[in-house]
Amino acid sequence: LTPNPQPPASPLQPCLLSTPCSAPPPVPISVMDASGHCVCTVILPDDTFPLRRIELLETSARNLTLRLQEYGQRLAWYEATLQNASRRLQLLEVGDLTPTELDFQELRKEIGEMESFVSHLRSSLNGSDTTVELQNMSVTVSALESYDKNHVVAMRRDPPCSNPLDPPPSNPCDPPIPPGTCNHRGIWRLGKPSVVQLNWRGASYKAGAWGKESALRAGQKERYWVALLNLDGRRLDSVRLYGSYQDLLLSRNHTDQLITGFGQGAGPVLYNGSFYYNCYNARDLCRLDLESGAVDRKAVPNAAFNNRFSYTGTSWQGLDLAADESGLWVLYATERSEGDIVIGRLGPGSLALEKTWQTSQYKPAATNAFMVCGVMYATRAVSTHREEIFYAYDTRTGRESRLSLPLDKVTDVVRSLSYNPSDHKLYMFSDGYLLRYDVLFRA
Known part of the structure; x- marks a missing residue:
C-alpha cells in the first residue's frame, strides 16, 4: 500500500480484485506481477489526515509567539523608560532639577521612539499581517475540527477496525452510541x-x-x-x-x-x-x-x-x-x-x-x-x-x-x-x- 507507487520493473497483467484489494473507496489499482501475485496500489486522497495544515498551524503559532515575546520585551523597556521620564519631569516641576536644553532633547527623543513603536504596534495588530494570520489560523482550526467530526482523530486515538488485538465483544467501528441512551453493554x-x-x-x-x-x-x-x-x-x-x-x-x-x-x-x-x-x-x-x-x-x-x-x-x-x-x-x-x-x-x-x-x-x-x-x-x-x-x-x-x-x-x-x-x-x-x-x- 503506497501513496506514490513506482512503475514495476517486470511486465504486469491486470487481475481480478481479491479481498485485500477490494476495499471501499479510494478505488485501488490492481495488477498481477510475473510470479502471479496480485499487487494492489491505492492512491490515498490528500485529505486523509491534514498533516500539512497542522504543520502550518504550528509554524504560525510559533511565529506569533516569537513576535509577541518581542513586543513584550520592547513594551517592558519602554515602560521603564516612561517611568524614568516621569520621575525626571516631577523633579523639574518641584525645582529639584535644573532644566537644560539637553534634558528636553532627550525627553523629546524618548517620546518620539515610543510614539513610533505604538504606531508600529497599532498597524501590526490592526491590519495587516497579524490580523490576517490570526484569521487564517482560526479558519484552519475550524477546518481541523471538521476532521474530528469525521472521526479522523478518533481513528488515530482508537485501534483500527481490523486490529486483531481488539477483544471480540468490542468493535470501535460500530455506530456511535447516541447520547442519553443506554443501548450498550457497559x-x-x-x-x-x-x-x-x-x-x-x-x-x-x-x-x-x-x-x-x-x-x-x-x-x-x-x-x-x-x-x-x-x-x-x-x-x-x-x-x-x-x-x-x-x-x-x-x-x-x-x-x-x-x-x-x-x-x-x-x-x-x-x-x-x-x-x-x-x-x-x-x-x-x-x-x-x-x-x-x-x-x-x-x-x-x-x-x-x-x-x-x-x-x-x-x-x-x-x-x-x-x-x-x-x-x-x-x-x-x-x-x-x-x-x-x-x-x-x-x-x-x-x-x-x-x-x-x-x-x-x-x-x-x-x-x-x-x-x-x-x-x-x-x-x-x-x-x-x-x-x-x-x-x-x-x-x-x-x-x-x-x-x-x-x-x-x-x-x-x-x-x-x-x-x-x-x-x-x-x-x-x-x-x-x-x-x-x-x-x-x-x-
Missing part, C-alpha cells in the same frame, strides 16, 4: 485525558469538582460549572458558571453563584437547573435553584458524614452526587453498612431517596465513583499516573463485577469524577486541574 474503555486548564484560583486550590450540566430542560442552553473548595479542602462557598465550553476555556462570561449556608466536599453536581451538594456539617442534601436562589435540604437517612467513610485520598466527601441517563443518584456509606457504598436514587425533582442498593465495596478503598446507565463504577489508584475502574454494581440486575479499565491522570490524587450523559464524557478534578475523558462503550 464501558469498553476511556480515552486519553484532555487537560482543560488549571482552576482560576491557582494550584493551591487542589480540591473541587467540575462538569457539564445534566438533564437540560427544553430550550435551555448548555452550561459548565466549576466548584472550588477552600484551602481546607472542605468548605464550598460558591459555584462558577459558564455559558459554553469556549467561555470556560477562555475564562470569560462567567457568573459566580454564592451558596447560602455553605456546602462541603467535592461531590456536587449541576442537574436540570439546580446545583446539588452536601450541606455543610450535616448528612443533608441541599439543592440550590439557580434561577430563584432558593435552597431546599433533606437528610439522607443514616448516612455517615463529616469525613466518616470518605474516599481514599479525598476528605469530606461523605455524600457524592452523580447524574446519568436515568436520573440523579447519591453515593454514601452508613455505620450499618460498615463503610460499604450505598447507592441511592433520588425521586424526580425530589431530594428524597426513591430506592437504595447495598454494595459490597468498601468506600474508603475507592478513590471515587460515578454512575452510567444505572451502573456504579468505582476507581482506585494503580500508580501516581494511573487509576483504574476496578468495580461495578448494576442496579438493574443487582450484579457486581470486577474490572480493570485503565484511566490515565496527570496528578496523583483524584478529587472528584462526574459523568455527563449528554456528551459521554467523564469530568475529573485532579489536584486543581480540570480534565475530561471520552467514554467509549461496548455495542
Whole structure:
C-alpha cells in the first residue's frame, strides 16, 4: 500500500480484485506481477489526515509567539523608560532639577521612539499581517475540527477496525452510541485525558469538582460549572458558571453563584437547573435553584458524614452526587453498612431517596465513583499516573463485577469524577486541574 507507487520493473497483467484489494473507496489499482501475485496500489486522497495544515498551524503559532515575546520585551523597556521620564519631569516641576536644553532633547527623543513603536504596534495588530494570520489560523482550526467530526482523530486515538488485538465483544467501528441512551453493554474503555486548564484560583486550590450540566430542560442552553473548595479542602462557598465550553476555556462570561449556608466536599453536581451538594456539617442534601436562589435540604437517612467513610485520598466527601441517563443518584456509606457504598436514587425533582442498593465495596478503598446507565463504577489508584475502574454494581440486575479499565491522570490524587450523559464524557478534578475523558462503550 503506497501513496506514490513506482512503475514495476517486470511486465504486469491486470487481475481480478481479491479481498485485500477490494476495499471501499479510494478505488485501488490492481495488477498481477510475473510470479502471479496480485499487487494492489491505492492512491490515498490528500485529505486523509491534514498533516500539512497542522504543520502550518504550528509554524504560525510559533511565529506569533516569537513576535509577541518581542513586543513584550520592547513594551517592558519602554515602560521603564516612561517611568524614568516621569520621575525626571516631577523633579523639574518641584525645582529639584535644573532644566537644560539637553534634558528636553532627550525627553523629546524618548517620546518620539515610543510614539513610533505604538504606531508600529497599532498597524501590526490592526491590519495587516497579524490580523490576517490570526484569521487564517482560526479558519484552519475550524477546518481541523471538521476532521474530528469525521472521526479522523478518533481513528488515530482508537485501534483500527481490523486490529486483531481488539477483544471480540468490542468493535470501535460500530455506530456511535447516541447520547442519553443506554443501548450498550457497559464501558469498553476511556480515552486519553484532555487537560482543560488549571482552576482560576491557582494550584493551591487542589480540591473541587467540575462538569457539564445534566438533564437540560427544553430550550435551555448548555452550561459548565466549576466548584472550588477552600484551602481546607472542605468548605464550598460558591459555584462558577459558564455559558459554553469556549467561555470556560477562555475564562470569560462567567457568573459566580454564592451558596447560602455553605456546602462541603467535592461531590456536587449541576442537574436540570439546580446545583446539588452536601450541606455543610450535616448528612443533608441541599439543592440550590439557580434561577430563584432558593435552597431546599433533606437528610439522607443514616448516612455517615463529616469525613466518616470518605474516599481514599479525598476528605469530606461523605455524600457524592452523580447524574446519568436515568436520573440523579447519591453515593454514601452508613455505620450499618460498615463503610460499604450505598447507592441511592433520588425521586424526580425530589431530594428524597426513591430506592437504595447495598454494595459490597468498601468506600474508603475507592478513590471515587460515578454512575452510567444505572451502573456504579468505582476507581482506585494503580500508580501516581494511573487509576483504574476496578468495580461495578448494576442496579438493574443487582450484579457486581470486577474490572480493570485503565484511566490515565496527570496528578496523583483524584478529587472528584462526574459523568455527563449528554456528551459521554467523564469530568475529573485532579489536584486543581480540570480534565475530561471520552467514554467509549461496548455495542
